[in-house]
Amino acid sequence: MKIRISVILSMILALVLTTDISADVDDYENRYVEMTLSRYDDAVITIGVIDGSDRSYYVYTEDGTEENDEVYQYEIGSITKTFNGILTARAIEEDKLSLDDTIDDILDFDRNRNFPTVEELLTHTSGYASIYYSEESNDRNNPFAGISKTEVLRQAEEFVSRRDTYQYSNFGAAVLGLVLEEVEDEPYDAMIEGLFDEFDMSNSIVYSETEILEIEENWEWNEGDAYIPVGSIISDVEDMMNYLQVNIDSELDGVERSHMMLESLDRNPQRIRDLEIRLDGIGYHWRIDEEN
Template identity: 30%
Template sequence: MKKFLKVVSITIVVIVIVSIVALLLFGRNNHSDLSGSVSEKIDQYLTNEKFQGTVLIAKEGEVLFTKGYGLAATDLPNSPSTLYQIASLSKTFTAVAVMQLAEKELLNLDDPISQYFPDFPNGETITISHLLSHSSGIPDYLKANFEFDYSKEWNPNDIVNTVSGTELEFAPGKSFSYSNTGYVMLGLIIEKVSGQPYGNYIEEHIFEPSNMFSSMFTVSADIPKAEGHVEGKIGPLMHNSAAYAAGDIISTVEDLELFYSALRNNVLISKETSELMSTTHAKKFPFEYGYGWYTQDIMGKKAVGHPGGYPSGFRHYVTRLNDEELTVIVLSNEMTVNSKRINRHLTSIVLQKPIWIWEEKL
């Protein structure tokens, strides 16, 4: 018996040692297969990945790299000026709008939502802050059990009513659960406080001061735009109103970079408010969220980021490393593309720092 236990112990030690060696040898990627300048390496990486979409990388206020790959639609190549439905990247815009109104003292982040939705259950215990940080406990109307119909036109109040009769997932402020419903409610709060339709407010107070002249909420049929794809085929129809303030903005990588530059230069909100947005307000392993941003540690650097995706065939990811003044934008019109993984590798190439396999997912 002792001999058997000894053999088992030695086997376990050997397995551990081999695993550690394998991890050290193969567990990180230093992109040694790429050559040339940083821009050339980026281009080689995206080509090798057979990436479909558009990328823009800006550092210290200057565009370091931008290029489109594959087709946006039939006979329409992806390019830096291609219009995409940016999906949940819109949430940062909604959060900035709320913070602008807070700076003007037109609302308070600690206001209970019962002030704006008097009939919503538990509204007196849920605050605007909870909505911003996905810590309200309000269920996400896009979860499968609600059987939400993406294809039809929606009124945002009807979206909220979809979940109003459902119990909270947890006590407000006690956990984190991503809720598109909360951001639909924020859009309605923006309308009630500002007296403007949500889209008009964003256009006047964010698009215009950021010089985002190629961004919009609806696109006429004669304007070329990216079509969503799923495994190379046109994705299912999704009406833009089905996302409202949780994800209905249409933009380009060029305009998104202007938005993030406006934030960096305190054009839209103060530095203090921007820092508040980038502070963790809710968490549930492995996620941490501020206001309109996931708060992250990327390869040892403090950062914020956000994904965006539509079942119609879009997958996006944005990362901002504030201390490095580095912004990495990945927009894809192919649902099978892992935009977050690609974003992490592009960040690794720009920083010229190897990336561990687990860092692709953080």
């Protein structure tokens, strides 16, 4: 079975609004797709293109390129977090939550400490590390699997550090998932499935065991894992183009707000600039490029 490299970022970046779509796709292929294919044997990369009302997608393999070929399913990784951003924006618009709320305002903590705010969870400035391992984490394939919500709550109350710089935190995203469950009184997967219905993403799921999708390389999750909000969505190019369109239109509740810049950043190493991507700021888990 071919390895499906999850390059959903490619789908996001392939929103091409110029007059020469084919040239932009060819340029992207030359600069990034070929590099990725050369690094991974049997890789399959899918890139979706939206040009006004026209849509197309391209499947890249070591054997060449096919337009509108087979639809593959991918783990979309941390793009999952942008769905959490929309859920958070909606909760704020409905006065269920505030960016300034500290997590102990919402979660049942006994300690009186300087806990991070909702905004700091969204912008990765909470001071939390990327992950705090525990004895519950015993899956070599997926380091986030098996860690319970009870354990993450314990760690969130125990580990508090200085919050003065950007530090990407999967743990913070997991805590935000618990915050959303608390304020909405609904399981995380049910909230995401509600977005799938609303966004016309019928081929997407929150998480799955391997045998359900028959993708050998996907991460396996346990029901109730605390890190599911970090990156457990599985989708395909057609659904992701629907998601792109939702964000382009920005008409549905919470979507436009989720694009607002909350924190200015200047983190643009050469390897990122080579792909003509910038990280100038961060919003509701969206990374914001102000130039490209």
